[in-house]
Amino acid sequence: MGRLSFFLIAGRRTIRIGIDPRILGALATIVFAVLTGFGIFSFRTAQKALDIKRLASLKSENQILRSRISRLANDLEEIKVLLADIYKTDQSIRLTYGIELISGDLKSPGIGGKPDVEMREVGEVVKEVDRLLAAAKFERESFEEINKHLINKFKILAHTPSIMPVNGILTSGFGPRLDPFTGRMRFHEGQDIAAPPGTPIVAPANGVVTVVKRKKGYGLTIEIDHGYGIKTRYAHCMAAKVSSGMRVKRGDVIGMVGNSGRATGPHLHYEVHISGKKVNPLNYIIRHEVVVD
Template identity: 40%
Template sequence: MKGGFTLWFFPHDRTPPKALYVSAKAFWTAVVLAAVLLGAFAFHTVGYYRKSAREEELRKLRAERNELLDRVASMGRRLRELDAHMRELMAQDKALRILADLPDLGDDLRVVGTGGPAVRDSGSVLLSPDALATLEDVGGLLDRLLRQAELERESFETIRRRLAADKNLRDHTPSIKPCAGYYSSGFGMRKDPFTGRWTMHYGLDIANRPGTPIYATADGKVIANFYTRGLGRVIIIDHGYGYRTVYGHLRRTFVRRGQKVKRWQKIAEMGNSGRSTGPHLHYEVWHNGRPVNPINYIFTEDRTLLAYRGR
């Protein structure tokens, strides 16, 4: 019996024992077969669990991807709301530029902003077409809004500076009647009330009771407060931008040389000082070294304001 063995079976019902001869080859074949079966079973079992784990992971990833896409789409909707606000801002910018007398930016520039259109990201091989479309949509909108926001920021800054500069100019341009009263003599050639000769009258005379308040007609700096035989007590204000105003025949003054004054600031009281035929203010406006007609520097709305201020 070379390499084999015999298995004896002793039945419990006392029937004769049975012998089963097993050759070595059959035994080892059975052992190998059992090992292979066991191995295959183990392999499949582990594989099954691995596969189900991967499937679970894949399911989670898919859910995560869908949620991310949903959230990106939701951001896209909010960006479109922002886009609507931006359009309103651009409309306001357009209106303000007209008010500020600035050239229009042009709709083309407004739509694309200062840069070109967004570069399409078509190189991605990881993203599915729908995900790529959503991301490009949102990314493109975001890029455009950023460029538009930058453009509008610059435009509003230009408008602000322009309006601020204009306000400064307005504040320093003579533009109100310096006191209440009636115009007794205008700017131009007239017969001198003392000599009777035709002479140039460089100012506007406003007559009223002595002590009538005299206001600075624009913001500026007092550059002179002196007395002359002709104009009596005189105040000169330099307003910048080439403007100066002169106030003559004053009774009392409330400002000194070098003092800064604001429009509507009371600087003096009407008087009759100097060569004057009666209480009145002699008011001159100079622009770039030349006398100009003061009546052109008294605007209607300020005359109305003067009325509201009494007297």
Template identity: 40%
Template sequence: MEIIVVNEQKNKTFNFIINWSVISLIILFIIAIIVLFIYGIINFARGKVDYKRLNQLTKENTVIQRGIEYLESEIKSLNILIDSLAQRDTAFNHFSKLIPIKDFINEMIIEKAKGRIETDNKLSENLDKLLTRVEQQYSNTKAMVDYLNKKERLKDVIPSIPPVNGWFMRGFGYAPDPFTGTVKMHEGVDIAAPLGSPIIAPADGVVKKIQYTTDFGTVIEISHSEGFETVYAHCQNPAVRQGQSIKRGDVIAYVGTSGKTTGPHLHYEIRIDGIPVNPLDYIIPRGIVANE
């Protein structure tokens, strides 16, 4: 290709010869530069978005990891409590068969250790599964712990141990009065014991009343939880005062002969919501023998 340039002022001409191959190379070079520039801009923008996304996912995974570690710690504490309670009461050993959650947590931790970064949906799905399992485990464990705690508390508030070491001389129910011979309701049991034998509280409670009556002599009434009350008659030398809180096994008085009595013994009653019940239905018979 030949190009002629004419300068009329100087009456001169200039001839240029351009090769088409050179023009093609120049055009291709310019196109290549433009393409590379556009590609670079696209990659830069994409890389910036990917970095932000990666950073966000990393932060989310860190939060989940911390949540897993916290839940693992809580579950470990609950399992320790379960084991402790199971040792104290073998009747509840079957609770130890609760579905373990540790395997599920370990699987998630292993996946994280492999450097696997999951999508939002996958992370949410796994977190929901984890929380569902934890809630189920916590609900089952809490119900068991609450039941066992209540059972443990009942051991302290139900009068299940003998108030004195001795032997039964008269039971609960209708029987002739030893002084009048009249058949009437005997609302407790009489336990014979040596004079001055210690009388203990068979359960935790509060001393409701201490009084003296003609028939029963020195009488002590103790209020317990769950509607239980206990009554101790023919006592001497009370070791407690009205309104005092007492624990199971505390000495409250001593066996005496106050009131109408044929000899030293303890008249003992258990009441539930004010109604007398047979103490033998609640006493674990240790330290007391039947009168033969």
């Protein structure tokens, strides 16, 4: 291969320089290698700097996440304590009102010590959240059950006789007694309450008036069906303030004391029937004074 010639002109002089092409190729190769190496070095240096920056950012994010997990773990402990208190209240209410106690594995969430965030994985925190959420849902269902039970219980209480039907003096009680007309022993099926004629008679509980008529021996009689197998009877009335089919509430005036029928004087003959059986009315009088609405 021929040599490459380069001419340098310096003033009037011309200098000819001959260079072997192989030397020129070698120089070009060296220059390319140097530039390539410098490029690779620069890229790796920039990449390392970027990695360091990313690592610092990840460390910062990790610290923030660890702080949040720590707060979340502490919040979970507080929630566990609150749920434990709710569970105790739940059981207490059930015991008080005779509702079946909670049983099974899903009861009160356990109360542990402060969690060690260093050893705690995010997955464990998520599992704890799921468990507490399940416990909270269980308690919500439990309180819904309690609420339904109490609503029904209060409804029954509202329909259960619990007050004196009239202001007066208790005289002949429930049980065997001498019949004032025959002088013979006879079972008295109610409670007599002596009061002046015209004294208001009130309903001792919520219910529906089923009877307003005169009956042999009882005179003018009023009967109320309170539901749940409970009925009451009021005999010897002077007058009725209600009619059959009317709904009444505890304390509503239903009639006036009199001495109609087989009576020796003005008084109310009061009966309580439970599931068709006559029982002692005094067992259904909690309050002995009458408040007339």
